[in-house]
Amino acid sequence: MTEHALVEAPSAPVKLRAEDFFLLGESGALSAYKKTELIDGVIIALSPAHSLHGRVQRALFLALHEGCEQIGGMESAFEISVVLGPHNVVQPDVMVVTSLPEGGPLAASMVKLAVAVSDTTLAEDLAKTSRYAAGGIPECWVADANARVIHRMWSPGPDGYAERDETRLLGRTESVTIPGLAAEIDQN
Amino acid sequence: MTFEQSITQPQRYKLTTADYDLLTKAGAFSGYGKTELIDGEVIAVNAQHRPHARAKDELAYQLRRALEELGSSLQVLTEVTVDMPPHGAPQPDIVLTSEALGEGPVPVGSVAMVVEVADTTLDFDLGPKAALYAAAAVPEYWIIDLNECRCLLHMGPSSEGYAEQIDVPFGEPLHSGTIDGLTADTHGLGAGEAARGA
Numbered sequence: 001m002t003e004h005a006l007v008e009a010p011s012a013p014v015k016l017r018a019e020d021f022f023l024l025g026e027s028g029a030l031s032a033y034k035k036t037e038l039i040d041g042v043i044i045a046l047s048p049a050h051s052l053h054g055r056v057q058r059a060l061f062l063a064l065h066e067g068c069e070q071i072g073g074m075e076s077a078f079e080i081s082v083v084l085g086p087h088n089v090v091q092p093d094v095m096v097v098t099s100l101p102e103g104g105p106l107a108a109s110m111v112k113l114a115v116a117v118s119d120t121t122l123a124e125d126l127a128k129t130s131r132y133a134a135g136g137i138p139e140c141w142v143a144d145a146n147a148r149v150i151h152r153m154w155s156p157g158p159d160g161y162a163e164r165d166e167t168r169l170l171g172r173t174e175s176v177t178i179p180g181l182a183a184e185i186d187q188n
Numbered sequence: 189m190t191f192e193q194s195i196t197q198p199q200r201y202k203l204t205t206a207d208y209d210l211l212t213k214a215g216a217f218s219g220y221g222k223t224e225l226i227d228g229e230v231i232a233v234n235a236q237h238r239p240h241a242r243a244k245d246e247l248a249y250q251l252r253r254a255l256e257e258l259g260s261s262l263q264v265l266t267e268v269t270v271d272m273p274p275h276g277a278p279q280p281d282i283v284l285t286s287e288a289l290g291e292g293p294v295p296v297g298s299v300a301m302v303v304e305v306a307d308t309t310l311d312f313d314l315g316p317k318a319a320l321y322a323a324a325a326v327p328e329y330w331i332i333d334l335n336e337c338r339c340l341l342h343m344g345p346s347s348e349g350y351a352e353q354i355d356v357p358f359g360e361p362l363h364s365g366t367i368d369g370l371t372a373d374t375h376g377l378g379a380g381e382a383a384r385g386a
Contacts, residue, residue: 011231011232011309014223016211016230019216043200044198045201
């Protein structure tokens with residue numbers, strides 16, 4: 001319990017820890033949700049049924065899967081929990097990782113590229129990237145499905161990514177930090 | 189690729205009483221002196237200081253004596269968890285229950301009244317706590333406001349909150365609105381001149 005902060009306010013919310021989050025997950029408490037994350041000690045749930053998000057996510061996963069096969073030494077991953085810190089466990093929509101463990105969550109150090117797909121949650125997803133950066137993930141993409149652009153971010157620091165640009169979602173998007181890796185999405 | 193609209197928004201997951209019980213048994217909150225589950229969120233409460241403890245103990249003593257004199261089946265418990273599913277497990281300062289015996293938390297259906305002593309927590313006690321108790325149909329809710337030297341009696345619970353609030357200054361008798369014949373002497377609940385001179 002050494003990670004628990006002292007209570008400063010008369011009544012202060014308790015931040016759940018990563019182990020609390022995983023215990024709830026194992027108990028089945030979160031099984032009604034397609035996806036849950038622990039953000040600053042609060043469990044955030046996403047409901048199922050969002051087809052636009054799913055289509056873009058699948059397209060990016062397949063494109064990065066192909067890209068990883070071409071360069072070797074990397075794998076693409078789909079919605080696996082990543083521990084960013086004691087009170088933060090995220091589940092990027094798509095990732096490029098150094099290897100995939102048999103089970104359990106990923107350490108942030110294994111993630112080389114995190115991709116979040118946004119349809120109705122662009123502001124939250126862009127804000128969330130600061131946590132990815134603070135966790136040391138070298139590069140992050142936020143794919144805005146509505147505007148059909150990818151926000152690329154790199155040079156992580158404690159307050160966010162220092163560098164960013166935008167590219168078109170449809171077409172070829174190259175990783176800034178992983179040599180030779182690209183995701184190519186056609187219009188079909 | 190054909191793009192379609194979607195409607196999903198992220199939402200805070202509210203812990204259930206079962207989740208809270210699981211985490212408590214796993215020791216997740218053992219670093220805190222006291223925690224409560226309020227509207228699906230775990231709340232840590234600071235240690236109590238003497239004015240709070242003295243008012244709570246004094247009132248609990250009075251209520252116990254009054255209930256015994258009335259021959260009531262209700263009993264007084266302090267700092268006990270009350271099960272208010274699906275998302276509530278508060279620990280009111282004082283609980284009047286018809287089921288003081290048994291294991292586990294007090295079932296909310298047995299609770300006739302809860303009391304909170306407020307020194308630094310009035311906003312929370314008037315806000316989320318009142319909403320929780322009203323939604324759980326606790327018939328009567330008292331807040332002992334140590335700063336303003338008054339008691340706030342709430343009755344008429346519903347999912348919208350309590351319908352009625354009565355303000356009783358320290359020094360005047362506090363009559364229960366739902367338990368016939370139950371009265372508490374409010375002299376001595378406060379620490380300062382205002383309480384003694386009211």
